[in-house]
Amino acid sequence: MDNPALGPRDDEFAEIYRMHVDTVYRLCFILLKNTADADDAVQSIFLKMFKHNKTFNDHEHEKAWLIVATKNHCKDVLKSWWRSRRIDMDVLPEKTSWENDKQQGEVLAKLLSLPEKYRTVLYLYYYEEYSVREISKLLDRKESTIQTQLSKGRERLKADLRGGECFEREPSKGTI
Structure with a gap:
C-alpha cells in the first residue's frame, strides 16, 4: 500500500483483512443465513480485532481466533432480542462468489x-x-462429539439431497 496516511499497524490489519475476509464472511453466512447479517457481522468482527490490537503468533493463530470470534459473535446475534422478534424471510442470496453451479447451490441450501x-x-x-x-479445539467440544456430529450431519445432508427422510429420529417426549 502506498497510502501515506496508513501506519504500519494499519498495513498489517489491512493484510489480515484481505487474507481472512472471505473465510469470515462464509462462516457468518453459514451461521446467520443471510447476506445483510453476514456483512454486519464481518464488519463487527474485524472492528473488534482492530480495537483490541490483538497480536498473533502466526497466520493459523489469527485464523483460529477469527473463526472462534465469528462463531461467538454470530451466536450472540442469533440470541439477540431483535433477531428473535423479527420475521425471517429464509431467502438465500441469488448467487455468491463461491456458489459456482446449481448443484453446489443445492448443497449449500441443504447445508x-x-x-x-x-x-x-x-x-x-x-x-x-x-x-x-482442530475443530474440537475451536468449538471447545470433545473430538468424539465432533466426529459424531460430522457423521450425523453427513447422513442428514445425504438424505436431504436424495429427497428422503433421514433415518435418525429425535426421541419424542415420554419415550425412554
Whole structure:
C-alpha cells in the first residue's frame, strides 16, 4: 500500500483483512443465513480485532481466533432480542462468489437447513479443511462429539439431497 496516511499497524490489519475476509464472511453466512447479517457481522468482527490490537503468533493463530470470534459473535446475534422478534424471510442470496453451479447451490441450501451443530462442523471440515482435532479445539467440544456430529450431519445432508427422510429420529417426549 502506498497510502501515506496508513501506519504500519494499519498495513498489517489491512493484510489480515484481505487474507481472512472471505473465510469470515462464509462462516457468518453459514451461521446467520443471510447476506445483510453476514456483512454486519464481518464488519463487527474485524472492528473488534482492530480495537483490541490483538497480536498473533502466526497466520493459523489469527485464523483460529477469527473463526472462534465469528462463531461467538454470530451466536450472540442469533440470541439477540431483535433477531428473535423479527420475521425471517429464509431467502438465500441469488448467487455468491463461491456458489459456482446449481448443484453446489443445492448443497449449500441443504447445508443451511441443517441444525447449527451439524452446519458448523460440516462447514469447518469441508470448506475450511480443518481436522477433527482442530475443530474440537475451536468449538471447545470433545473430538468424539465432533466426529459424531460430522457423521450425523453427513447422513442428514445425504438424505436431504436424495429427497428422503433421514433415518435418525429425535426421541419424542415420554419415550425412554
